[in-house]
Amino acid sequence: MADNDKLLDHAYDGIQEFDNPLPTWWKWIFYATILVVPIYYWDPMGIGVGPGKEKAYKQQMAAFNAAHPKTAGAYTDDQIAAFAGDPAKVEAGKAVYTRHCVACHRPDGGGQIGPNLTDDFWIHGGRPTEIMKTVVEGVLAKGMPPWGKMLKSDEVEGVVGYVQTLHGTNPANPKAPEGAKYPADSAAAPAATPQTKGM
Ligand code: HEC
Incomplete structure (x- = not known):
């Protein structure tokens, strides 16, 4: 004071x-x-x-x-299937897969937290457009991230191309098949994979 x-x-x-x-x-x-x-x-x-x-x-x-692709709807089945036959895309896609996907799907695609990507069975459908949709939009509730928000369009195209090349590679100790067979076995089970229209 x-x-x-x-x-x-x-x-x-x-x-x-x-x-x-x-x-x-x-x-x-x-x-x-x-x-x-x-x-x-x-x-x-x-x-x-x-x-x-x-x-x-x-x-x-x-x-x-x-x-970044917001929806998978920009592609046709044929276009997406063609990514798997494009060596440059598959090469780039493998790098994306190694960086972002192996933790859950294993380096060989045999499945761990995420399902087996090499077998004939798909939870969300095995049509190219369906695989693209699952990768772009994810299944957040089940732990599959929406990659369309994180990867650029060409990275998504590459990784979806690469995932398609994993089909039929028969890795050791695969995760048990989940979901429906694609393509469906016969006319007996025609609705196994729902058509995805207007995606
Ligand atoms: C954090 C774990 C995780 C990561 C990382 C992850 N996934 Fe997944 N993925 C899952 C899970 C879990 C499912 C199964 C969702 C379900 O059961 O509905 C799934 C499902 C899928 C499916 C659909 C399989 C089917 O049977 O329909 C594809 C395709 C796929 N992932 C591709 C990818 C790609 C490509 C990447 C990397 C860019 C990736 N995943 C990264 C966990 C993951």
Whole structure:
């Protein structure tokens, strides 16, 4: 308490207080923050809130969506089947598979947490468009991530091409078959894999 401390007149419940102003350095920091306001007021892209920020966000989202497939519907069965016959795609797809898929599907595709990808049986269908759909959209509730959100279109194409090349490779100790056979055995079980229309 300095000598020039001034005791204010009022008293609350018998408690009196001094008139201590805020320190000068504190006030200057406060004024400095006010000086920054015009920057936000002009709403440049990338800073602050408002249409500028929104525009920057929309541009980034558009670029992301252009690079990442949201739905698998852009492909036909024949196109996807052809990825498996394209050595460059399969090579790139194998790298993607090694990085992102082996933990659950095993390096040889025999299955572990995820199902066996080498046998004739598919939980979500073995048609090329169905495999593509499972990879792009995932089955989050069962632990299969939606890769369309994480991989670029050409990476998805490659890895789906590579997965198709795993079919029939008969790795050791495979996970037991799950799901329905594709293609279905005979006319006796025609609806084993539902057609996916308008995907
Ligand atoms: C975190 C574990 C995990 C990772 C990583 C993972 N998967 Fe899966 N995957 C699963 C599970 C679990 C299923 C089974 C989903 C179900 O039971 O519905 C599955 C199912 C699939 C299916 C459908 C199989 C069927 O029988 O219909 C394909 C195809 C597939 N995954 C491909 C991939 C590819 C390609 C990658 C890498 C880009 C990948 N998975 C990465 C866990 C994983």
